[in-house]
Amino acid sequence: MTLFTLFRRRPATAPVARERLQILLAHERALASQPDLVGVLLDEILTVIGRHFTVERDQVHVKLDRGSNVSTLEIGIEMPSHAMA
Amino acid sequence: MAKVVVVTSGKGGVGKTTSSAALGAALAQSGMNVVLIDFDVGLRNLDLVMGAERRVVFDLINVIQGDAKLAQALIRDRRIETLSLLPASQTRDKDALTPEGVGRVIEDLREKFDYIICDSPAGIERGATLAMHHADTAIVVTNPEVSSVRDSDRIIGLLDSKTARAARGERIEKHLLLTRYDAARALRGEMLKVEDVLEILSIPLLGIIPESQEVLKASNIGSPVTLSNPSSAPARAYFDAVKRLRGESLAMSVPGEKVGFISKLFGRKAA
Numbered sequence: 001m002t003l004f005t006l007f008r009r010r011p012a013t014a015p016v017a018r019e020r021l022q023i024l025l026a027h028e029r030a031l032a033s034q035p036d037l038v039g040v041l042l043d044e045i046l047t048v049i050g051r052h053f054t055v056e057r058d059q060v061h062v063k064l065d066r067g068s069n070v071s072t073l074e075i076g077i078e079m080p081s082h083a084m085a
Numbered sequence: 086m087a088k089v090v091v092v093t094s095g096k097g098g099v100g101k102t103t104s105s106a107a108l109g110a111a112l113a114q115s116g117m118n119v120v121l122i123d124f125d126v127g128l129r130n131l132d133l134v135m136g137a138e139r140r141v142v143f144d145l146i147n148v149i150q151g152d153a154k155l156a157q158a159l160i161r162d163r164r165i166e167t168l169s170l171l172p173a174s175q176t177r178d179k180d181a182l183t184p185e186g187v188g189r190v191i192e193d194l195r196e197k198f199d200y201i202i203c204d205s206p207a208g209i210e211r212g213a214t215l216a217m218h219h220a221d222t223a224i225v226v227t228n229p230e231v232s233s234v235r236d237s238d239r240i241i242g243l244l245d246s247k248t249a250r251a252a253r254g255e256r257i258e259k260h261l262l263l264t265r266y267d268a269a270r271a272l273r274g275e276m277l278k279v280e281d282v283l284e285i286l287s288i289p290l291l292g293i294i295p296e297s298q299e300v301l302k303a304s305n306i307g308s309p310v311t312l313s314n315p316s317s318a319p320a321r322a323y324f325d326a327v328k329r330l331r332g333e334s335l336a337m338s339v340p341g342e343k344v345g346f347i348s349k350l351f352g353r354k355a356a
Contacts, residue, residue: 029242
Protein backbone atom coordinates (compact mmCIF):
# COMPACT_ATOMS: atom_id res chain seq x y z
CA MET A 1 0.00 0.00 0.00
CA THR A 2 1.45 3.32 -1.01
CA LEU A 3 0.82 6.60 0.70
CA PHE A 4 -1.29 7.53 -2.31
CA THR A 5 -3.76 4.61 -1.95
CA LEU A 6 -4.00 5.32 1.77
CA PHE A 7 -5.36 8.81 1.16
CA ARG A 8 -7.24 8.15 -2.08
CA ARG A 9 -10.94 8.79 -1.70
CA ARG A 10 -13.02 5.74 -2.33
CA PRO A 11 -15.66 6.31 -5.02
CA ALA A 12 -19.04 7.42 -3.63
CA THR A 13 -21.60 4.61 -3.79
CA ALA A 14 -24.71 6.60 -2.83
CA PRO A 15 -25.13 8.13 -6.33
CA VAL A 16 -25.15 4.58 -7.74
CA ALA A 17 -27.90 3.62 -5.26
CA ARG A 18 -29.89 6.69 -6.22
CA GLU A 19 -29.64 6.01 -9.96
CA ARG A 20 -30.49 2.30 -9.61
CA LEU A 21 -33.56 3.18 -7.53
CA GLN A 22 -34.74 5.81 -9.98
CA ILE A 23 -34.58 3.38 -12.90
CA LEU A 24 -36.16 0.48 -10.99
CA LEU A 25 -39.00 2.51 -9.50
CA ALA A 26 -39.86 4.17 -12.81
CA HIS A 27 -40.33 0.64 -14.18
CA GLU A 28 -42.25 -0.69 -11.15
CA ARG A 29 -44.58 2.31 -10.98
CA ALA A 30 -45.44 1.90 -14.67
CA LEU A 31 -46.36 -1.74 -14.02
CA ALA A 32 -48.43 -0.89 -10.95
CA SER A 33 -50.37 1.86 -12.70
CA GLN A 34 -51.32 -0.51 -15.55
CA PRO A 35 -54.70 -2.00 -14.76
CA ASP A 36 -55.04 -5.76 -14.85
CA LEU A 37 -54.75 -6.02 -18.65
CA VAL A 38 -55.85 -9.65 -18.83
CA GLY A 39 -58.93 -8.93 -16.73
CA VAL A 40 -59.89 -5.91 -18.82
CA LEU A 41 -59.46 -7.87 -22.08
CA LEU A 42 -61.56 -10.73 -20.72
CA ASP A 43 -64.40 -8.39 -19.77
CA GLU A 44 -64.37 -6.64 -23.14
CA ILE A 45 -64.25 -9.90 -25.10
CA LEU A 46 -67.21 -11.23 -23.09
CA THR A 47 -69.16 -8.05 -23.85
CA VAL A 48 -68.49 -8.24 -27.61
CA ILE A 49 -69.30 -11.95 -27.87
CA GLY A 50 -72.34 -11.46 -25.63
CA ARG A 51 -73.93 -9.39 -28.40
CA HIS A 52 -74.09 -12.48 -30.61
CA PHE A 53 -74.44 -15.45 -28.30
CA THR A 54 -74.13 -16.25 -24.63
CA VAL A 55 -70.86 -17.54 -23.36
CA GLU A 56 -69.82 -18.22 -19.78
CA ARG A 57 -66.83 -16.46 -18.26
CA ASP A 58 -64.91 -19.70 -17.80
CA GLN A 59 -65.27 -20.51 -21.52
CA VAL A 60 -63.01 -17.61 -22.45
CA HIS A 61 -59.27 -17.91 -21.77
CA VAL A 62 -56.90 -14.99 -22.07
CA LYS A 63 -53.19 -15.55 -21.63
CA LEU A 64 -50.53 -12.89 -21.87
CA ASP A 65 -46.84 -13.80 -21.99
CA ARG A 66 -44.26 -11.06 -21.87
CA GLY A 67 -40.91 -12.12 -23.28
CA SER A 68 -37.80 -10.04 -23.76
CA ASN A 69 -38.13 -10.17 -27.56
CA VAL A 70 -41.64 -11.40 -28.32
CA SER A 71 -44.79 -11.07 -26.27
CA THR A 72 -47.77 -13.25 -27.09
CA LEU A 73 -51.44 -12.83 -26.42
CA GLU A 74 -53.51 -16.02 -26.59
CA ILE A 75 -57.27 -15.86 -26.65
CA GLY A 76 -59.31 -19.06 -26.59
CA ILE A 77 -63.08 -19.10 -26.72
CA GLU A 78 -65.08 -22.29 -26.30
CA MET A 79 -68.03 -22.08 -28.66
CA PRO A 80 -71.25 -23.52 -27.35
CA SER A 81 -72.44 -26.07 -29.94
CA HIS A 82 -75.89 -24.46 -30.22
CA ALA A 83 -74.56 -20.94 -30.58
CA MET A 84 -74.56 -20.73 -34.36
CA ALA A 85 -77.79 -22.61 -34.81
CA MET B 86 -61.28 15.10 16.36
CA ALA B 87 -59.35 11.88 16.81
CA LYS B 88 -56.68 11.11 14.27
CA VAL B 89 -55.79 7.59 13.16
CA VAL B 90 -52.11 7.30 12.23
CA VAL B 91 -50.52 4.19 10.70
CA VAL B 92 -46.78 3.64 11.09
CA THR B 93 -45.79 1.50 8.12
CA SER B 94 -42.82 0.66 5.87
CA GLY B 95 -43.16 -2.56 3.88
CA LYS B 96 -39.68 -3.68 4.89
CA GLY B 97 -39.06 -5.16 8.32
CA GLY B 98 -36.48 -3.95 10.79
CA VAL B 99 -36.46 -0.30 9.75
CA GLY B 100 -37.85 0.99 13.05
CA LYS B 101 -41.66 0.88 12.86
CA THR B 102 -42.19 -0.36 16.41
CA THR B 103 -39.44 1.81 17.90
CA SER B 104 -40.88 4.83 16.11
CA SER B 105 -44.49 3.99 17.07
CA ALA B 106 -43.41 3.83 20.73
CA ALA B 107 -41.34 7.03 20.59
CA LEU B 108 -43.89 9.07 18.62
CA GLY B 109 -46.80 7.82 20.75
CA ALA B 110 -44.94 8.61 23.97
CA ALA B 111 -43.86 12.04 22.69
CA LEU B 112 -47.47 12.88 21.74
CA ALA B 113 -48.66 11.75 25.17
CA GLN B 114 -45.84 13.73 26.85
CA SER B 115 -47.23 16.81 25.10
CA GLY B 116 -50.59 16.19 26.79
CA MET B 117 -52.45 14.29 24.08
CA ASN B 118 -54.51 11.20 24.84
CA VAL B 119 -52.78 8.47 22.85
CA VAL B 120 -53.37 4.78 22.23
CA LEU B 121 -50.86 2.54 20.49
CA ILE B 122 -52.26 -0.52 18.69
CA ASP B 123 -50.00 -3.42 17.76
CA PHE B 124 -51.22 -5.03 14.51
CA ASP B 125 -48.46 -7.62 14.30
CA VAL B 126 -50.49 -10.71 15.22
CA GLY B 127 -48.22 -13.64 16.09
CA LEU B 128 -45.09 -11.46 16.31
CA ARG B 129 -46.11 -8.74 18.72
CA ASN B 130 -43.30 -6.60 20.09
CA LEU B 131 -44.74 -3.20 20.92
CA ASP B 132 -45.57 -4.48 24.43
CA LEU B 133 -41.90 -5.42 24.93
CA VAL B 134 -40.52 -2.16 23.55
CA MET B 135 -42.96 -0.29 25.84
CA GLY B 136 -41.99 -2.40 28.87
CA ALA B 137 -45.55 -3.73 29.29
CA GLU B 138 -44.94 -7.38 28.31
CA ARG B 139 -45.90 -8.73 31.74
CA ARG B 140 -49.12 -6.76 31.89
CA VAL B 141 -50.81 -8.22 28.78
CA VAL B 142 -54.01 -10.03 29.72
CA PHE B 143 -56.32 -9.47 26.75
CA ASP B 144 -55.50 -8.39 23.22
CA LEU B 145 -56.96 -6.87 20.05
CA ILE B 146 -58.39 -10.19 18.82
CA ASN B 147 -60.06 -10.87 22.21
CA VAL B 148 -61.81 -7.52 21.83
CA ILE B 149 -62.80 -8.14 18.20
CA GLN B 150 -64.21 -11.58 19.05
CA GLY B 151 -66.09 -10.24 22.06
CA ASP B 152 -64.09 -12.22 24.64
CA ALA B 153 -63.00 -9.03 26.40
CA LYS B 154 -64.16 -5.44 26.66
CA LEU B 155 -61.96 -2.75 25.17
CA ALA B 156 -61.33 -1.29 28.64
CA GLN B 157 -60.07 -4.67 29.86
CA ALA B 158 -57.56 -5.01 27.03
CA LEU B 159 -56.15 -1.47 27.15
CA ILE B 160 -52.93 -1.21 29.19
CA ARG B 161 -52.41 2.20 30.77
CA ASP B 162 -48.76 3.25 30.78
CA ARG B 163 -47.32 3.60 34.29
CA ARG B 164 -45.07 6.54 33.39
CA ILE B 165 -47.36 8.71 31.25
CA GLU B 166 -51.00 8.57 32.26
CA THR B 167 -52.34 9.75 28.87
CA LEU B 168 -50.69 6.82 27.04
CA SER B 169 -52.33 3.40 26.52
CA LEU B 170 -51.45 0.25 24.62
CA LEU B 171 -53.67 -2.27 22.88
CA PRO B 172 -51.49 -5.35 22.35
CA ALA B 173 -51.65 -7.83 19.46
CA SER B 174 -52.38 -11.48 20.04
CA GLN B 175 -49.30 -13.67 20.19
CA THR B 176 -51.01 -17.01 19.62
CA ARG B 177 -54.26 -16.67 17.70
CA ASP B 178 -54.69 -17.09 13.99
CA LYS B 179 -54.24 -13.78 12.22
CA ASP B 180 -57.33 -14.45 10.10
CA ALA B 181 -59.26 -13.55 13.26
CA LEU B 182 -58.43 -9.94 12.46
CA THR B 183 -61.37 -8.82 10.29
CA PRO B 184 -61.85 -5.45 8.58
CA GLU B 185 -65.24 -4.99 10.29
CA GLY B 186 -63.86 -5.96 13.71
CA VAL B 187 -60.90 -3.61 13.40
CA GLY B 188 -63.25 -0.86 12.19
CA ARG B 189 -65.47 -1.24 15.26
CA VAL B 190 -62.51 -1.11 17.67
CA ILE B 191 -61.11 1.99 15.97
CA GLU B 192 -64.50 3.73 16.08
CA ASP B 193 -64.68 3.06 19.84
CA LEU B 194 -61.13 4.32 20.35
CA ARG B 195 -61.89 7.51 18.39
CA GLU B 196 -64.24 8.55 21.20
CA LYS B 197 -61.62 8.15 23.93
CA PHE B 198 -58.35 9.28 22.38
CA ASP B 199 -56.83 12.16 20.39
CA TYR B 200 -54.37 9.95 18.53
CA ILE B 201 -54.68 6.29 17.55
CA ILE B 202 -51.28 5.02 16.42
CA CYS B 203 -51.39 1.75 14.46
CA ASP B 204 -48.06 -0.11 14.42
CA SER B 205 -48.15 -2.10 11.17
CA PRO B 206 -46.50 -5.48 10.62
CA ALA B 207 -43.90 -5.70 7.85
CA GLY B 208 -44.96 -6.89 4.41
CA ILE B 209 -47.89 -6.02 2.17
CA GLU B 210 -50.23 -8.81 3.24
CA ARG B 211 -53.45 -8.74 5.22
CA GLY B 212 -51.98 -7.49 8.53
CA ALA B 213 -50.33 -4.51 6.87
CA THR B 214 -53.37 -3.59 4.74
CA LEU B 215 -55.65 -3.86 7.81
CA ALA B 216 -53.35 -1.63 9.86
CA MET B 217 -53.48 1.09 7.18
CA HIS B 218 -57.13 0.63 6.21
CA HIS B 219 -58.73 3.16 8.60
CA ALA B 220 -55.82 5.62 8.72
CA ASP B 221 -56.22 9.36 8.20
CA THR B 222 -52.47 9.82 8.17
CA ALA B 223 -49.58 7.50 7.33
CA ILE B 224 -46.02 7.69 8.57
CA VAL B 225 -43.75 5.81 6.17
CA VAL B 226 -40.62 4.73 8.05
CA THR B 227 -37.65 4.45 5.69
CA ASN B 228 -33.93 3.76 6.08
CA PRO B 229 -31.54 5.46 3.63
CA GLU B 230 -30.91 2.14 1.90
CA VAL B 231 -32.07 0.76 -1.47
CA SER B 232 -34.37 -2.07 -0.34
CA SER B 233 -36.12 0.07 2.25
CA VAL B 234 -36.73 2.90 -0.24
CA ARG B 235 -38.10 0.47 -2.81
CA ASP B 236 -40.49 -1.10 -0.29
CA SER B 237 -41.62 2.33 0.91
CA ASP B 238 -42.51 3.21 -2.67
CA ARG B 239 -44.66 0.09 -2.85
CA ILE B 240 -46.37 0.94 0.45
CA ILE B 241 -47.10 4.49 -0.75
CA GLY B 242 -48.84 2.91 -3.76
CA LEU B 243 -50.97 0.76 -1.43
CA LEU B 244 -51.85 3.74 0.78
CA ASP B 245 -53.19 5.52 -2.30
CA SER B 246 -55.24 2.54 -3.48
CA LYS B 247 -56.17 0.18 -0.63
CA THR B 248 -57.23 2.40 2.27
CA ALA B 249 -60.76 3.41 3.24
CA ARG B 250 -59.91 7.02 2.40
CA ALA B 251 -58.66 6.02 -1.07
CA ALA B 252 -61.88 4.03 -1.64
CA ARG B 253 -63.93 7.13 -0.76
CA GLY B 254 -61.84 9.16 -3.19
CA GLU B 255 -60.24 11.12 -0.35
CA ARG B 256 -56.57 11.80 0.11
CA ILE B 257 -54.57 10.08 2.79
CA GLU B 258 -51.94 12.31 4.37
CA LYS B 259 -48.48 10.73 4.00
CA HIS B 260 -45.26 11.61 5.79
CA LEU B 261 -41.75 10.27 5.50
CA LEU B 262 -39.81 9.43 8.65
CA LEU B 263 -36.19 8.78 7.74
CA THR B 264 -34.59 6.61 10.43
CA ARG B 265 -31.04 5.40 11.15
CA TYR B 266 -29.65 8.36 9.23
CA ASP B 267 -25.93 9.01 9.44
CA ALA B 268 -25.22 12.55 8.21
CA ALA B 269 -21.45 11.99 8.12
CA ARG B 270 -21.74 8.92 5.89
CA ALA B 271 -24.24 10.70 3.61
CA LEU B 272 -21.76 13.56 3.30
CA ARG B 273 -19.04 11.10 2.27
CA GLY B 274 -21.31 9.66 -0.42
CA GLU B 275 -21.65 6.31 1.37
CA MET B 276 -25.35 6.69 2.18
CA LEU B 277 -28.36 8.09 0.32
CA LYS B 278 -28.90 11.72 1.31
CA VAL B 279 -32.17 13.05 2.72
CA GLU B 280 -32.73 14.91 -0.56
CA ASP B 281 -32.19 11.71 -2.60
CA VAL B 282 -34.85 9.80 -0.65
CA LEU B 283 -37.25 12.75 -0.76
CA GLU B 284 -36.81 13.17 -4.50
CA ILE B 285 -37.42 9.46 -5.14
CA LEU B 286 -40.44 9.01 -2.85
CA SER B 287 -41.83 12.58 -3.18
CA ILE B 288 -43.79 12.72 0.06
CA PRO B 289 -43.24 15.41 2.74
CA LEU B 290 -40.62 14.82 5.41
CA LEU B 291 -41.80 14.47 9.00
CA GLY B 292 -38.38 14.02 10.57
CA ILE B 293 -34.90 12.59 10.40
CA ILE B 294 -33.95 10.22 13.21
CA PRO B 295 -30.17 9.90 13.49
CA GLU B 296 -28.54 6.50 13.92
CA SER B 297 -27.91 6.32 17.66
CA GLN B 298 -26.90 3.90 20.39
CA GLU B 299 -29.64 5.44 22.56
CA VAL B 300 -32.35 3.61 20.58
CA LEU B 301 -31.08 0.14 21.53
CA LYS B 302 -30.49 1.23 25.13
CA ALA B 303 -34.10 2.40 25.34
CA SER B 304 -35.54 -0.86 23.97
CA ASN B 305 -33.26 -2.86 26.31
CA ILE B 306 -35.04 -1.33 29.30
CA GLY B 307 -38.53 -1.27 27.73
CA SER B 308 -38.88 2.47 27.44
CA PRO B 309 -39.56 4.79 24.50
CA VAL B 310 -36.38 6.81 23.87
CA THR B 311 -38.30 10.07 24.43
CA LEU B 312 -38.85 8.95 28.04
CA SER B 313 -35.60 7.15 28.85
CA ASN B 314 -33.34 9.89 27.51
CA PRO B 315 -35.36 12.94 26.40
CA SER B 316 -32.27 15.05 25.67
CA SER B 317 -30.65 12.45 23.38
CA ALA B 318 -30.42 13.12 19.65
CA PRO B 319 -33.06 10.56 18.56
CA ALA B 320 -35.47 11.71 21.28
CA ARG B 321 -35.15 15.33 20.16
CA ALA B 322 -35.73 14.22 16.57
CA TYR B 323 -38.92 12.38 17.63
CA PHE B 324 -40.15 15.40 19.62
CA ASP B 325 -39.63 17.57 16.52
CA ALA B 326 -41.44 15.02 14.33
CA VAL B 327 -44.42 15.08 16.71
CA LYS B 328 -44.56 18.89 16.58
CA ARG B 329 -44.69 18.71 12.78
CA LEU B 330 -47.35 15.98 12.96
CA ARG B 331 -49.42 18.37 15.08
CA GLY B 332 -49.10 21.03 12.41
CA GLU B 333 -46.22 23.18 13.66
CA SER B 334 -43.78 24.31 11.00
CA LEU B 335 -40.29 23.65 12.24
CA ALA B 336 -36.97 23.99 10.43
CA MET B 337 -35.67 20.53 9.51
CA SER B 338 -32.46 19.40 11.17
CA VAL B 339 -30.65 16.22 12.10
CA PRO B 340 -30.16 16.46 15.87
CA GLY B 341 -26.64 15.47 16.89
CA GLU B 342 -25.35 14.03 20.13
CA LYS B 343 -23.87 16.57 22.49
CA VAL B 344 -20.25 15.56 22.91
CA GLY B 345 -18.33 17.08 25.80
CA PHE B 346 -14.72 18.17 25.60
CA ILE B 347 -13.43 15.30 27.77
CA SER B 348 -15.30 12.60 25.85
CA LYS B 349 -14.08 14.14 22.59
CA LEU B 350 -10.54 13.73 23.90
CA PHE B 351 -10.89 10.19 25.16
CA GLY B 352 -13.57 8.81 22.89
CA ARG B 353 -17.12 8.12 23.97
CA LYS B 354 -17.89 5.18 26.17
CA ALA B 355 -21.35 3.73 26.28
CA ALA B 356 -22.85 5.34 29.35
